[in-house]
Amino acid sequence: MEKFQKIKVLLLRAEVDAEKFYLSNNIAAGHRLRVHMQELRNLAQAVSFDIGNLMN
Structure with missing residues (x-):
């Protein structure tokens, strides 16, 4: 979830x-x-990779 929060902050910038x-x-x-x-x-890409790992 930390990476997702970073995405939100970066998008605002x-x-x-x-x-x-x-x-x-x-x-x-x-x-x-x-x-x-x-x-x-x-x-x-990192979030996508993490999601893939958690689903398996």
């Missing part, structure tokens, strides 16, 4: 940078957003 990037065309925010999305992908 990503939302702030997404607004800055899309609404203000802030390039640095776009870079941070890409990093957040990569971290989200990695955490999602």
Whole structure:
């Protein structure tokens, strides 16, 4: 459940940078957003792996 909580927090951080990037065309925010999305992908894969282990 800890990883799921991390996903929620990271998504909130990503939302702030997404607004800055899309609404203000802030390039640095776009870079941070890409990093957040990569971290989200990695955490999602870890959660998926954990779920698979718990189901077996």
